[in-house]
Every structure is written in C-alpha cells, then in structure tokens.
Amino acid sequence: MSEPLDPVRGRRAFFQQTLALAAAVGANASCSRRTHGGAPRAEALPAAEPVKQAARAASGPRVGFAVVGLGKFATEQILPAFAACTRARLVALVSGSPDKAKRIGEQYGIEAKNLYDYTNFDRIRENAAVDVVYVILPNSLHAQYSERAARAGKHVLCEKPMAVTAKECEGMIHASKAAGKKLMIAYRAQFEPHNLRAIEMVRRGDIGRVKTIIADHGRILRPEQPSDSWRAKRALAGGGSLVDIGIYSIQAARYITGEEPLEVSARTFSTPNDARFAEVEETVAFTLAFPSGVLANCTASYGHAEGKRYRVFGEKGYLDLDPATAYEGNVLRASKDGKSAELVEVPQGNQFASQMDHLAECIQSGEEPKTPGEEGLRDVRILEAIYTAAREHRPVRFAADTQRG
Ligand code: NAD
Helix, strand or coil: CCCCCCHHHHHHHHHHHHHHHHHHHHHCCCCCCCCCCCCCCHHHCCCCCHHHHHHHHCCCCCEEEEEECCCHHHHHHHHHHHHHCCCEEEEEEECCCHHHHHHHHHHCCCCHHHEECCCCHHHHHHCCCCCEEEECCCHHHHHHHHHHHHHCCCEEEECCCCCCCHHHHHHHHHHHHHHCCCEEECCHHHHCHHHHHHHHHHHHCCCCCEEEEEEEEECCCCCCCHHHHHHHCHHHHCCCHHHHHHHHHHHHHHHHHCCCCCEEEEEEECCCCCHHHCCCCCEEEEEEECCCCCEEEEEEECCCCCEEEEEEEECCEEEEECCCCCCCCCCEEEEECCCCCEECCCCCCCHHHHHHHHHHHHHHHCCCCCCEHHHHHHHHHHHHHHHHHHHHCCCEECCHHHCCC
C-alpha cells in the first residue's frame, strides 16, 4: 500500500502553489520564456511546425514526454501545445495504428525508433529520452498504462478522471511511489489563468465570504463519433456525464473553496429508450456541502447544448466564469456591492503547456506536482459517493480521511 495521505498538508501546499502560480500568470503573461501562463498560444503557430520550432528555442535540457493514445484530445490540443512549452518536449508516441503513428510522428519530427504500439509499449523502459508518459486513453485504461509506465521507470501524467474506481487510483499511486516516480493528474483548469485569478480573488476576499457555488457542465453525447463511442460504454468510460465533465464542477468547487466536501446528495436522469444512455447516465445533479457551510449545486449532462460555467456567490458580490473550462476564450466577470458584473481582464495562457511544463519543472526540481495522484483519488472518491447518493436516494457523508481538516 502507498503511504498514508496527508490531506491537510497536501491541500495547504496546493494553495500556496496555486497562489504563486496565479501571481506568475498575472505578472508575466506576455513573457514567452516563463514556465506558466506566458507561453504563446499553440494555435497561433502552423500545425506542422510546432515541435521543431520549440526544439530550436530550447535553452537547457528538457523533459521528454511520450504521449499514449493519439485520439481527438491528444492530436488537437496536447501535441500542438508542446510548441508553447519551455521545459517539456515531445519525444515519443504510442498508438495502436502504425499508419497514424508514422504520419503524426513525421509531422512532429519524432524518430521512427520512438514510435510504439500497445504491445511493445513496455520497451519504453529502455528509452532514456522518455522521462514522462502522458496517458490520454479511454478512462478504464488509465490505471493499466499508468502502472506499466511507472514500472518502466517513467513519471506519469494521466488524463482525468484519474481512473474508474478509487481502488485503481490507489494502485496507481502505489506503483508510482514504488518506482520513485511522480504521478500527476492533468487537471488543466488548475493551470488556466481565469481559474487561477478567480481563486486569487476569492482568497483575497474580493467577494466576501463565499456562500454558494453553482457549476454546470454539459454537451451533447454523439456516440457515432469515434471519440464519443467509448464514452457511451460503461466498461471503457466508467460512467457518463459525471465522470467526463461533471468532474470539472467538482474540481471548481474544491479549488474555489479550498475545502473538501463533508457530504453529497445527488440525483440522475437518463431519457428512457435513448440508446446513448443504455449504459451511462445522461444527467446528474448533485450538491456538495463543505465544512464552512458553502453549498455547491452542480450539474453534468450529455443531453443539452454545450455549457461549461460556474458562479461563486459571496457576501459582497459574485464571480462568474462563463465559459470557465473551455480550451481557450474563458471569460471572468465580477459583480461587487450589487453593481452589474464587470469583465475582469485576464491574459490568455496555454493551460496545456503550463501543466506539462509544471510537471517537467517538478521533475527537474524534485518538487511534488500541485495535482498529484492523491488529488485525482479525492475526486474519484467523490464521483463514487455521488453515484451511491443517487442510487440509494440518500445523502452520503465522506470518511474523515478525505477531509482537509
Ligand atoms: P479519443 O477516443 O479521441 O481518444 C482515445 C484514444 O485511445 C484513441 O486514439 C483510441 O484509438 C485509443 N484507444 C486505445 N485503446 C482503446 C480502446 N480499447 N478503446 C477505444 N479507444 C482506444 O478520446 P479523447 O476525447 O481524446 O479522450 C481521451 C482521454 O482524454 C479521456 O480520458 C478523456 O477524459 C480525456 N480528455 C481530457 C480532456 C481535458 O480537457 N483534459 C478533454 C478531452 C478528453
């Protein structure tokens, strides 16, 4: 078993890091050589060029990343973001399709010997250029590939949700600790400038004592599209809208309050006879109750048009993020003393590059990442409690060891 978690120290360290990161984003947004927040947006660069450009700009040793799974998110967001990294570098690809690996490898200047498939993946152990394995596979494969990567002596960056059960998350934490390697969960919103500014404003007391939060994430599930087909299958996704996008609302409620929930109540609904929801839920509504008294009312749905927002109500005003968790173009507004909400100017940053550079920096410095495996485990325990609450029609209280204290 892994060593016991220390939620109190972990959360304090997390908030110290978060505020430091927020300050860095605010002060250095235009400086492309900064680790966080100041990187140029990858979208501004030609798609075929980015990694070559980044490699030429490198000024010191970089941390080599292997990306596992060349699906929609990996190819459209993560691979282009390496162009904006200052510490992380793409060095290897893992794909079940040799043609795809070859084509994308050529696009990003990856040597043929650094292309792997799922059967020879474990040979990545012999590749000294690979420091980190970034797992971007369907959810139920996260645990297996993260553990194999740790056993191969590699640090791991794993997509959300960390895994489909808390037990799997514990196994991942154990595997990385046993290997003496880092495990980070890719919670990009914790590296996104608008979310960091919102945390900073709440901590500073700009809207007074927080009372309630509403957080909603939704989009239409389209299983006819490859990247959604596995999301409709319980065995691959582990759940429906909750685990896929509701997790952003859970994260927001936790990083805005800086607390761990005491209790959750929940309800699910799936449109009868809609084949998309034969195995996974369509909609979930849940309420998280925090020790300070904050109530967070959250929804996740695969049945309505896209929305990804949250609002934080305090005694003196409110913060509104809409969109809050988009890949780019998030918007933060603040209302104080009953006046209408005003735009808060926040420089855009590349959250994907910032999170990869953060892990690279932690590897170089020996620090713990601010979103370690324990952070992913907390969310998966909350996901499990939400399903229990909905299934059993009763509030579920969290065990004391999940509390921040
Ligand atoms: P996707 O279907 O586009 O990509 C998944 C990849 O895994 C594909 O290349 C597929 O070929 C491969 N794969 C390997 N084994 C497979 C199997 N047995 N069944 C199905 N596919 C298999 O999905 P995606 O949208 O890119 O999501 C991948 C992961 O990234 C998920 O965990 C998802 O939650 C996460 N994600 C995160 C964000 C974010 O903003 N952080 C956004 C989208 C997706």
